[in-house]
Amino acid sequence: MRLGVLDVGSNTVHLLVVDAHPGARPLPAHSHKAELRLAELLDGDGAIGPEGVDTLTATIQDALEAAEDKGVEDVLAFATSAVREAANADSVLAQVADKTGVRLDVLTGDEEARLTFLAARRWFGWSRGRLLLLDIGGGSLEIAYGLDEEPDKAVSLPLGAGRLTSAMLPGDPPDPVDLRALRRHVRAQIARIVGEFTRFGPPDHVVATSKTFKQLARIAGAARSAEGLYVERRLSRNALEEWVPRLAAMTAEERAELPGVSEGRARQLLAGALVAEAAMDLFGVEDLEICPWALREGVILRRLDHLPED
Template sequence: MRVAIIDLGTNSVRFDVHSLGEKGGPRLLHREKLMIRLGQGVFLKGRMDPSAMARGLQAFEHFRKLATEFRATKIVAFGTSALREAQDSAHFVDIVRENTGIDVKVISGEEEAKLIAIGVLANEKPPAGPFALVDIGGGSTEISLCAGKKVHKAHSFPLGTARLQQVFLKKNPPRAAAIAQLRGYIQNIVGQKMASEGWKAVNTIMGSSGTVRAVAKLLGSKDKSFSVQDLAELVRELSTMNTSQLLDVPGMEAKRVDMIVAGSVLLEEIARALGAKRIVPTDFSLRDGIVEEERRLAATQKRSLIEFHMDDLISRASRFGADPKHVLHMSEVAGQLFDRLRGLHKLENDWKIYLLASVILRNCGEIIGFAGREKHSYYIVKQSDFPSMQNWEHEFIARLCLYSPGAKLTPKDLAPVGGDKKRKDAFRKILALVRVIDSLDIGPQTTIQFKKVKVDARAVTIAFGGESTAGIEELLTDRKKKLFEQTYGRKLVLQRHAGLLPLRRRG
C-alpha cells in the first residue's frame, strides 16, 4: 500500500509518498517541499491572500499528479495554523477538493501536538529523564512534556515564526524595543500556561521543526545539538544584521532569512521557560505521526483510525458531562448488538466503529440543554477535533447523533453523509441500531445485557437482562422502532427476563 501525505503549513507545504506494510517499517519513496507562504497576511487580516490561495492550489495540482505517478492508493492531506485561523479557509478547502479531488482536513493544535509526538517517539530514542518535544511552525508552536515514550502534557501555542515576524519584526535589523516586546509577548503566553498547569523543568529539548534545524546549521554543530547559551549568542548576533548581512552568514537559507530572528528568539524563550540546557534537532515531525497512524491502520487492516482512539472519545464525552463507565458500557452493548445481528445487517466489521463512536457521543449535547440535545450533540461533534477522524467521518458520526432520538429520516437527510449508495445504506442500518441502544439507555444506572437475539423471517426478538431493565421495552417508542423495522423488514420485539428489579428512572 502506498500513501501520499500532504502537510499544508503556514509557510511551506510538504509532500511525501510512503510504502507501507514492508519489512523494516514504512519506506519513503518521495519527498519534496514548496515554500508557498499560505499564511501570508492571515495573522494580520484574518483572511487568506488570493495569491497565496493560487499558490496553494497549484501545489495541490502538482501533488495530485505526483500521487498518480507513484501509484498512491490513498492521499492524506491536512492543514494547520494558517487554515485554523483564516476566516475563509473553508473556501480554500472547497477549491482544492473541487479541482483536485483531495480532501484537506484542518486539524486542531491539540491534534497537531499529538501527531508530532507520535511521529518523533515512534522513530527516535528518547533522551534520559524528562524532556520536551518542541515544533516551531509558521503560525503555532507545539510543546509536549515527555518521559521515555510517554507524553504527560501537550499544548499548541499561538506562536509561530510567520505570525511573530508579521506582528513584531517587520524589518531587519529589528529595533531593540521590538525584540523586547516580542520576548515579553512570548514569555506571557508560554509562562502563563506552564505556571497554571505546573509544567516541570526539563534538561533537553528535541526540536522537530525547520527552525531548529536551521539554527543548528548556523551554529555549525558537529552532532547537530547545541546549547541554549550558544543559541542566545546567535540571537544577539542575528538581531543586529540587515537582510544583506543575514544572507552572508554561513549556512543561512535564503527562504528563512526574514523569519530566522523571530524563530530563534522564540526557541530561546521556550528553552528558558522550560529550564532546558540543550537542544537536539530531529528530522521526524507531524508527517511521521500521520505515517505511523497509517502504518497501524494498514497492519491491522482497519477502515478507520478512530478505533485506535476510543479512550479519547470517551474522555471527550466525559468533558461534556457523560459518565465514562456508562458510555463505555453502552458502547459494549452496542457492539454486542452489532455482532449478534451480523447476519441481518450484513455490514463489514469496519462499520462497527461508527456505531460505537455515535453511542459514546450521542448525548454530549445535554451539557447545553436537554431540549434539543440531539442538535447540540451534532454541533459539538461536528465542530470538535477528534484524532485522525476524516471529514466525512465527522459528518457521518455527527448525523448519527442528530437522528438518534427518532426523527423521521428522508433522502435529503442522507445527502450530507456523502459517498456512494453503500455508505448511505450503512448509515441507515447503523442509525437503526443506534435508536435501539438509545431506547435501552435510561442513564448511568443502566446495566443491560443481551441474553438472546433471535432473527426469523418476521421478527427480531431481543431478550435482555440486568438491573434497571424492568419495563424498559415501554421506552422503545414507535418512532424509534419504525426505522429498524423499515430498514430490516422485520418487527422488533423486546423481551425481558423475569425477576428483574423495578425500572429506575433518570434523576
Template sequence: MEPEKISEGRVVAFIDIGTNSVRLLLVRINPNGSYQPLTKQKETVRLGEKEFIDRILQPEAMERAAFVCKKFMELSRAYRVEEIIAVATSATRDASNKVQLLEMIKKEANLEVCTISGSEEARLIYLGVSSGLRLGNSKAIFIDIGGGSTEVSVGDQNQYYFLHSLNLGSIRLTNMFLPDETGPVSEERYEQIKAYIRRKSADIIKELSRYTVNFVIGSSGTIENLAKIAFVYLHKTAHESFEKLEYEDLKKIVRAMCALSLEERRKFPGINSQRADIILAGAAIIETFMEELGLSEITVSKRGLREGLLVDYISKSEFSYLVTQMSVRKRSIMQLGLACNFDEEHAHTVSRLALELFDSIQALGIYEFEESERELLEYGATLHDIGTFLSYDTHQAHAYHLIRESNLPGFQPEEIEIIANLAYFHRKNTPKKKHPNLEGLSKESVKSIRALSALLRIAEGLDRSHTGIVSHVRFYIASTESLVLEMHAQKECQLEIWEVEKHKKYFKKIFGYSLQSKAIIEQTAGTPLIFKGNVEIEEMPRD
C-alpha cells in the first residue's frame, strides 16, 4: 500500500495480528518527515490456540482477536488516525478458515487486514530491527520467534541478502509436544522438541552458516522474556534493559523451568505469566539455533514487525531519504531534531564550524581526540538547541533531558550521555568534574564532554546571530602559549567575536593555550586593516 504524499502531517496506525498477540503502533508523521510514536499497545489473544493440528482457527480465538482489533480501532479514532495498515501473520495465513476471521474483523472492527507471506514477514522484521541498529556494512543474522513461525534473515544496514520463514513457533510447538501439559517437562520431552526443530531447520542453518556475520540479533516477546528471566533469576536484579541472552544462561533457566509445574512456572522470577505455558517451546527454538550456529550469545532487540511497517511506510513516502540515505545514527539525530522543530540551518552551521575546529586542533597535534569523538561532537552540535521550543532561558537543560530520554536508536547509553551533556554545557555552566550530570560516567566520557564542549561553545558563539556570517574557521599556532582563531566572515561579525571572548578562559583551561581572534572579512577592495582590542579584523577584497 503506497501512502499519499505527507503534506500536513498525519496519524498512522500500524497493526500486527500475530499468532500470540495483536500489536498496535500509533505514530504522528509530521510535515518535515519526523515522527512521534503516540502509543504502543499489545494484547495477548492466542489466535493460534489449538490451531496447528487441524489448521482451523478456533471460534473463541477469532472472537478475542476481533474484539482487540475493535478496541485498537477505537483508540486509533481517538487519536484521529488518517490511515491504518494492518497485517496478519502465521496463524492467519496457515488457517483454512482465515476468510472467516478476516470477515469477522471487517464486520466487528471495520478493519481491512492483509495476510502477508512468511518471506514478507521476515522482510518487515528485518526492516524494523535493523533500523534501530548501527550495522554499517557488517552483516547480521536476524531471528524472530513468533507463536506460529520463526523468521530468519541476513542483512546489513542497507539491504537484506536472505529471508526465510520456518513453521516453528512457540504456540505451534506447544500444541504439538505439550498440548495439555500442566506438570514438569521431562528432559526427554524437551530434547524431542529440539530434535524436531533441528530436523526442520537443518537446510536453513546450513544456508545461514555460509554467511560471515558480525552480529546475531534476536527479537520477539519470547526472546525478550527469556533474556529478562536470565537476568532476574541468575543475576538477582530487576533491570529494564536486557541487551544480551547468553547460551549458558539460557540452558540454566530452561533446566530450572522444566522442573516446575505450569502453576509454579507462572511465578518464576522475571517471567511473563501469560507466556508460562509456551515459553519452553520458544526457548527450545532459540537454544537449538544457538547450538547449531555455534553462538555463545545473541543481542536482544525490542523492535519488530510493527516498526518494520513504519519504516516501510516512510520509505515509500516523500521522506524516503531519511531511510535510504542516512545512517541509523544520523537518522536518529535528525528525527529528534525535526520532532523538536529545531532551527535546522543554525544546527548545521554550528555543527560544521564545530567540526572545522575539531579537525584544526587535531591537525595541530596539541590535543589527541579519539576517532569516535568527532561524530559525537557533530551530533551534540546538531541537537544543542532542541530545548528552545520548551523554554529559551533554560533550553540547554531541556535539550539534555530530551536527548537522554529519547533512547536514540544506534547509540550506546554512554554515547547518548555525551551527546546530552554537550547540549547541556553549550552555554552557561561549564562541565566541572563534580557536576551532578557527570556522576556515574566513566573518566573517558567526562574527558570527552569537557574537551568537546570547549569547542562547541566557541562554534555556537560563531553563529550567535543565526545568520551564518562565519563561513570558515581554523586555529593556527601563534606562539608556544597561544593560538589564533581565524574566522572568515562575509561581513562584520562583532557579535560573534564578543561571544568567542566569553569562552577563551575555559578553552585555555582545557587545551592549555590562550586564544586570540582574527576575523578576515570579505568586502570591497582598498579597505584598511582594522584592530579592535586584542581582536584583529582584516577586510579582504572579494573576487
C-alpha cells in the first residue's frame, strides 16, 4: 500500500510518501516539504500567532494535495514539540482540523524518542547490540538506549537547534557571551540525565539521526546524500570540536555556503553543533554513525506492525 507520513515538525512540514508492506522495507516514492520553523515563530506568551496558524494550515493543505496526486491511500499525520508545547496548542489543532480535515496526532517527547529508536534498530539490526541514539530536532533533543526495539530508557529535552537559536543566539555571528551562556545551559541540561543511561552500561553502537547531525557529518567530510542511503557516514567528536569555533565565527550566510548546509538551516546549525558536541562529550562518545531512518520511518514501521496479515 502507498502511505503518506505528514510530519509537522519544529522546522518543517514534511510529507513522505512510501510504498509499504508488512515485513518489507518501506520504499520512498515522493517527498514534499516546506520550511516553517515553527519553533522560532512562538510569540512572547509561547503561542503560535494567527499568521503562523494560517501558514501552517495552508502548508498542510498543499501536502494533502501532493499526497492525493501521488495516490496515497492513508496519511499518518503527527506533530512534535513546536505544536506540543505551544500555549495555544488545542486551538491550533482545532483550526487545522477544521480547515484541512486533518487531526494531528501530537507525539510526546518520549514517543518521539521511542519511535526514532525503533527506526534505528530496524535499520542497523540486532547485530549492533545495545544502541545509544541521539536526535536533534528543531525543538528538542531525543536520547534513547536499549538492546531491543523498545528502548530501556528514552528522554526528550528542550534543546532543539531552532528553539535555542531563537531564544539564546540573537546575533549573527553570535556574541561570545551568548555563546558561552548557551554552552553552559546545554551541558547542564544533558548532564542531569546522563546517569539515567550510563547505569545500563556502555553502548555497543552509537547512532544519530536528524538533519542537524547529517549536516555536521557532511561538513566534517562525510559522503554527500547523492551517494545513496547505504554509504556509511560517521561523525567524530574531534572533528566536531574543531568545527564548533569555526561555525561560531561565521554568519548564517557563510554557513549556508558550506557543503550540505541549506540556507534555511544555516542559522541554527551552530546551536545544533553545541548540543551534539555536549551530548557526545558527556556520554563519552568518540565517534557515531549517521542513521538514514528517523522519526517518520519509525511511525511507518509501527503502523505496518499493526496491519493485519493478508
